[in-house]
Amino acid sequence: MKQLREILQQKNLKISVAESCTGGNLSALLTAENGASNYFERGFITYSNQAKIDMLGVNPATLKAFGAVSEQVAMEMVGGVIKHSNSSVGVAITGIAGPTGGSKHKPIGTVCFGFCVLGECFTVTKHFNGSRRKVIQSSIEFTISKLVKQLSNNKL
Numbered sequence: 001m002k003q004l005r006e007i008l009q010q011k012n013l014k015i016s017v018a019e020s021c022t023g024g025n026l027s028a029l030l031t032a033e034n035g036a037s038n039y040f041e042r043g044f045i046t047y048s049n050q051a052k053i054d055m056l057g058v059n060p061a062t063l064k065a066f067g068a069v070s071e072q073v074a075m076e077m078v079g080g081v082i083k084h085s086n087s088s089v090g091v092a093i094t095g096i097a098g099p100t101g102g103s104k105h106k107p108i109g110t111v112c113f114g115f116c117v118l119g120e121c122f123t124v125t126k127h128f129n130g131s132r133r134k135v136i137q138s139s140i141e142f143t144i145s146k147l148v149k150q151l152s153n154n155k156l
Helices: 002-010 025-030 049-056 060-066 071-083 132-153
Strands: 015-019 040-045 089-095 110-117 120-127
Touching (some): 002 132, 015 025, 025 040, 040 049, 049 071, 071 110, 110 132
Parallel strands (some): 015 040, 015 089
Antiparallel strands (some): 089 110
């Protein structure tokens, strides 16, 4: 986390996030240290489908066609983060933390991520094992690691 904080501050970037299955835990971690206002712009906790629609502009047809836990929804979520914030770095997380809610095609631990870093947007799906707490923690760790990698490779 320290490395991400330092990169954001060094490059004078703001980050905003949309969280579903992580329920605000990423935002809490990003704002835990003094000076967070230098790099953290805002967070959206969009746990329900309606919140994704209302707050981020996710298309109801996308939710119906692909489900909330999909790269398509993650991409629309992160698009909404960028549209409704003053950030050049955006993240969206939507998944199934468990212990219920999984299916054969989307088992517990399936998490879809949307990232927009300085105009480059992409999605990733990961499958994490363990308890609900572990899936949430793994999702946050993956997000931070991915952002550090992306921002380190980006020449500003």
